[in-house]
Amino acid sequence: MFKLLIIGAGGVGTVVAHKAAKNPIFTDILLATRTKSKADEIAKAVGGGRIKTARVDADNVPELVALMREFKPDLALNVALPYQDLPIMDACLEAGVNYLDTANYEPKDEAKFEYKWQWAYKDRFEKAGLTAILGCGFDPGVSAIYVAYAAKHYFSEIHYLDIVDCNAGNHGMAFATNFNPEINIREVTQKGRYWENGKWVETEPHEIHQPITYPEIGPKESYVIYHEELESLVKNFPTIKRARFWMTFGQEYLTHLRVIQNIGMARIDPVMYNGVEIVPIQFLKAVLPDPKSLGENYTGLTSIGCRIKGLDKEGKPLTYYIYNNCDHEKAYEETGTQAVSYTTGVPAALGAAMFAEGVWKKPGVWNVEEFDPDPFMAQIGPQGLPFHEEFNIDLEV
Ligand code: NDP
Secondary structure, X not given: OOEXXXXXXXXXXXXXXXXXXXXXXXXXXXXXXXXHHHHHHHHHHHOOOOEEEEEOOOOOHHHHHHHHHHHOOOEEEEOOOHHHHHHHHHHHHHHOOEEEEOOOOOOOOOOOOOOHHHHOOHHHHHHHOOEEEEOOEOOXXXXXXXXXXXXXXXXXXXXXXXXXXXXXXXXXXXXXXXOOHHHHHHHHOOOEEEEEOOEEEEEOOOOOEEEEEXXXXXXXXXXXXXXXXXXXXXXXXXXXXXXXXXXXXXXXHHHHHHHHHHOOOOOOOOEEEOOEEEOHHHHXXXXXXXXXXXXXXXXXXXXXXXXXXXXXXXXXXEEEEEEEEEEHHHHHHHHOOOHHHHHHHHHXXXXXXXXXXXXXXXXXXXXXXXXXXXXXXXXXXXXXXOOEEEEOOOOOO
């Protein structure tokens, strides 16, 4: 008997619900979100009465605790927004529930993502005998599990890590974001940051870029941006001399982004409009396409992986590339969402299964790379995201 509470019924929540419903280890599944009708739609699409639904405001700890006391979940899987991480963790502690998420906490009034707020819960989760699994999407998530797998099986020391994230898909819209527009725009308009020789190096947004060749896709201009798994990876793999995160952006996307910023629509502070306070980026989200709606006409592939240089188990130089390619159309066929939601939701549902199976269970707050990668890697292919490995190749970066 294992009761799973999923919080958030967006693109990622849809995939988690579909995947969890297929896994008999989850005996009871409750999908709770702010707008219950969205959860109801997903439950209907999944079918078979497998998913129950509820309304919850995940910013409200007492509401969450009441829901948890009623449903009595073993694990709360948070695929709402990063703002809700801490209230959900607080509720988990109060109601005695384990926790998993796919994105680290961000304060609403500061576009800054850091693990310090969630790591500060470590002692409390440990004392309560509860497990919190942080960052179990694709990146963060599979990207960090790839690193743990490389360290366990191939490397004695990892020196250079480049996480490369390409979306070569086409949704046919002039401008749209692939996951929550507010979170996405906050992420990609930030200054760049990477780790080198023991310290963070800051860059202007999109300052460092070069073409990188992605398998079955070809060369795509890729930009160094800051991404949260860099923070935990350099802590957990201290031999890393340099760690960077690259993401592809099309010129059209970057032009729109620049205009959005220049005209103030990316602002996260409230402004008065007709006597009402509005936050420009939240208003923008309301008029942009819903990422969930992109799936229907989305074609092409995503390709996300890790390019690693270091020393092998015998101390000899080794280069290694591990990646997954995911097809937007296939993702849509299976779950009704595009590949960005799919690549996030599949690992989240599998992470929850790892906990339910007892292989990723240890009281405290942990990033995914701190668990044994093998049971996860054995199942991630059959779950829909197979990985490919290449050894001693030119890594380009
Ligand atoms: P969406 O915006 O599509 O969905 C978010 C869902 O959370 C919506 O159903 C929304 O409700 C709900 N929600 C928001 N606020 C609250 C609240 N206060 N209480 C209850 N429910 C709430 O986002 P995505 O599905 O695209 O992304 C979900 C998460 O996945 C995000 O945290 C994102 O950062 C993360 N992510 C992680 C990735 C990774 O690889 N690690 C990649 C992509 C995304 P409503 O419908 O009412 O707005």
